[in-house]
Amino acid sequence: GENVEQHPSTLSVQEGDSAVIKCTYxxxxxxxxxxxxxELGKGPQLIIxxxxxxxxxxxxxxxVTLNKTAKxxxxxxxxxxxxxxxxxxxxxxxxxxxxxxxxxxxxxxxxQP
Amino acid sequence: EAGxxxxxxxKIIEKKQPVAFWCxxxxxxxxxxxxxxxxxxxxxxxxxxENEEAVDDSQLPKDRFSAERLKGVDSTLKIQPAELGxxxxxxxASSLSGSSSEAFFGQGTRLTVV
Numbered sequence: 001g002e003n004v005e006q007h008p009s010t011l012s013v014q015e016g017d018s019a020v021i022k023c024t025y026x027x028x029x030x031x032x033x034x035x036x037x038x039e040l041g042k043g044p045q046l047i048i049x050x051x052x053x054x055x056x057x058x059x060x061x062x063x064v065t066l067n068k069t070a071k072x073x074x075x076x077x078x079x080x081x082x083x084x085x086x087x088x089x090x091x092x093x094x095x096x097x098x099x100x101x102x103x104x105x106x107x108x109x110x111x112q113p
Numbered sequence: 114e115a116g117x118x119x120x121x122x123x124k125i126i127e128k129k130q131p132v133a134f135w136c137x138x139x140x141x142x143x144x145x146x147x148x149x150x151x152x153x154x155x156x157x158x159x160x161x162x163e164n165e166e167a168v169d170d171s172q173l174p175k176d177r178f179s180a181e182r183l184k185g186v187d188s189t190l191k192i193q194p195a196e197l198g199x200x201x202x203x204x205x206a207s208s209l210s211g212s213s214s215e216a217f218f219g220q221g222t223r224l225t226v227v
Contacts, residue, residue, distance in 0.1 A: 006155075034215075043117070043204055043218030044156065089155045098144070098208040098216035100169075103155025 002027040004092050006104025014112050019080055021107045023090035024072040030092040033066060033073045034101070038087045047088075048075070051096070077109075085111045115139070117219035119205050125225045131193035134222045138186065138207030145182055146216065147190050148204040156204055156218075162188065163210065195226045 003026040013019045025033075031052040036044035050057045050064045050073065057064050061080075066073040077084055088107045093100040118137040126132050138145050143164050148156035159178065161169040164185035173180065177196070182188040192199055202221040208214040 004155075036218075041220065043206075043220050045218065046215050049215070091155070097211060097214040098146070098206070099161065099214075101156075101158065101216070103157070105153070105155050 002030060002092055002094070002100075002102040004090060004102050004104040006090050006107060008107060009105065010108045010110070012110040012112055013080055015080055015082060017080055019075075019077045019084070019109055021075045021088055021090070021109070022072060023074070023092075023104050024070075025092040025102075026071065027092070027094060028071065029094040032093045032096050033064070034091050034098075035062075035064060035075050036089045036091065036103075038089065038106070040086075044089055080109075080111050082111050082113065085109060117205055117207050117217055119203075119219035119222055121222055122220065123223050123225075125227060126195055128197055128226050129194040131191065132195050132224060133189050133191045134203050134205075134224075136188045136190070136205030136219060138188070138205070139217055141209070142207035142217075143185070143210045144208045144214065145188050146206040146208075147180060147188070148206065148218075150202040150204055150221065152201070159190070192224075195224075197226050200224055200226045 006023045034049035037047045038044040063076045090104045091101045145162040147159040150156045160173045162182045180190045204221045206216040206218045208216045
């Protein structure tokens, strides 16, 4: 089955700086890579996703890049703000959507004022 | 529009007791998922429903866990009997059917078994 590794487990950055979270996956058939943000006491919320036919996708301050050859994808957050503090999860599936998602272990992002 | 609704939010039970969780998905979402999230870990799929049919329950520990989705809308997840290791957050999610669907998660039920 799919295995998703996520690094780092904790990331502390100064407000206004950029944050990068990296994930690798094992199943070459995976074709859908979402990123979720989970705030304390809440369920995960989709913030951006990318499919295997695209190398990069951007939405305001967040962007995701995908390297299919190396089987890794990354989340980039620019101009970080206090409300970006949360746990971020990457995931992968081979079904093109929400079915069969395998999640990473999460990154606790801390934005220092 | 209401999101995925789960209840209760919190539950504390003694080991060997039964417990049930309830989920109401987003209206019109045919696909429903139950995930287990241990502390410091990502969600792990327990079971997926397409309407009222369980199409993937390979990760559900069937000796003590059961689930149902009568009429293809609301769903319940039951544990009987609960063990100390079952302490975790149980997340419900729903999505439209189809390969490009996004999963929407509820707030989860935090179970503590003492």
